[in-house]
Amino acid sequence: MRLMPIEFVRPNTVLGKTLYDIDGRLLLRAGSVLNQATINKIKEINILSIYIVDKYSNEEIEDVIKPEIRQKAIIMIKEAFSNIERINTSNKIRNSEKDYTWQEQSYFYNIGKMAESIIEDILNHKDVVLALVDIRSMNNYVYSHCVNVAVISLTIGVAFKLPKKKLEALCIGALIHDIGKALLPKEILNKHGNLTDEEKEIVKQHPRLGYRYLSSTYNINSLSKLVVLQHHERPDGLGYPDGLTKENIIDLSNIVSIADAYDNLSTDLPEKRAMFPSDVLEYLMSNAVSKFDYEIVSVFCRIVIPFPKGTLIELSTGEVARVEETVPNFPLRPIVRIIKSSRSSRIDMKVSLISELSIVVTAIKYDMN
Known part of the structure; x- marks a missing residue:
């Protein structure tokens, strides 16, 4: 599961967290498949970001409270x-x-x-x-x-x-x-x-x-x-x-x-x-x-965990990686798995940014195109 700005959400995306209206009424359950009309409705009620589930991040992120x-x-x-x-x-x-x-x-x-x-x-x-x-x-x-x-x-x-x-x-x-x-x-x-x-x-x-x-x-x-x-x-x-x-x-x-x-x-x-x-x-x-x-x-x-598990990030190497784990006391240097690289040998490689000090997170990646 990862947080996605609503402008990046495309039809057939699966909703990761249930949405509620201003009065606490349920609008859309987690697991719903979004079509363009639904995405437009979410925009209309001023929700700027939603959690989605996709092939890169399908684990649930547990809230601190129910x-x-x-x-x-x-x-x-x-x-x-x-x-x-x-x-x-x-x-x-x-x-x-x-x-x-x-x-x-x-x-x-x-x-x-x-x-x-x-x-x-x-x-x-x-x-x-x-x-x-x-x-x-x-x-x-x-x-x-x-x-x-x-x-x-x-x-x-x-x-x-x-x-x-x-x-x-x-x-x-x-x-x-x-x-x-x-x-x-x-x-x-x-x-x-x-x-x-x-x-x-x-x-x-x-x-x-x-x-x-x-x-x-x-x-x-x-x-x-x-x-x-x-x-x-x-x-x-x-x-x-x-x-x-x-x-x-x-x-x-x-x-x-x-x-x-x-x-x-x-x-x-x-x-x-x-x-x-x-x-x-x-x-x-x-x-x-x-x-x-x-x-x-x-x-x-x-x-604080600024990059939760499942977040897609861009590295200073130009590669795209998926956050696998955040190490206590090192919130900005997670353990990641490379999912996109110009070097095929790096694909699916697990990298600890605590060990690779020359590599830093430069952006959160939303669109994989």
Whole structure:
């Protein structure tokens, strides 16, 4: 199974992962054979990439959490955000618990229970690594992003052996880290094209708006609330909204900051395609100390798998290879099998890029023509 941008998908391609609509309804089951009309429909609902199964990659890539849990979490976050937008059209800031409606309190409670389910599912995995990119429609990008940030954050938290209570606070904080965006003016949030400098400053207030909104509810842990407030702060003091420096930013906020950046950079968007996997990791490493916590970035770069098994890649030799295995601690130097080469003796040869240091991955290959 491999991830394929929708523009490269051709008729008679087999779908590798089930597709859902913005409300979590099943659209197309894994194993379906796609025709041109179906491909066009996928494009219409703004899904930019899908998983396919072909002769080069027919193994399943297991998600970190069960698909049904992921979809339920996305729907829950969507409902919470939509409800908050509806109730807070006047941008009213709460001053006491009694200002919260029963519906809002139930959302907060359910998000906490959902966090428990996600944590339990992740902890049931023998080895927690990040190998699967979530398939998402741009129509529900914000909600899918929140769930993905939670999953990524938890894999980091597990790698650091955080206690379960801290994992719960981390997961809840990550799930609602962008809740303040539900309180921003819709004309700014939904604007197409570049924001003005004034509009950018308004958007930068979403962590504070989210924190103030949550400040009185008893259903959200205080650490989770700090994650909402601090997830755009930076160790060098140049983050927002408060320009905090390293010693004043909690570790959970640093984790969510990295997860947030990774998910944004590695996801296809209409205005920009995902960065090349090695470029994403290099960006994180080059900005460790200034934008991100160095120790957390170092651990994260050891547990992420940028080239999952079955990925077709182009090598600096000009050859095309299939990823066979990723070696722990060396995510950018997988073991590969050559499937296309100008030298017939190299076809089907297994090559370890850890041993062959002169060979690097230069591109992900989608079209074999």
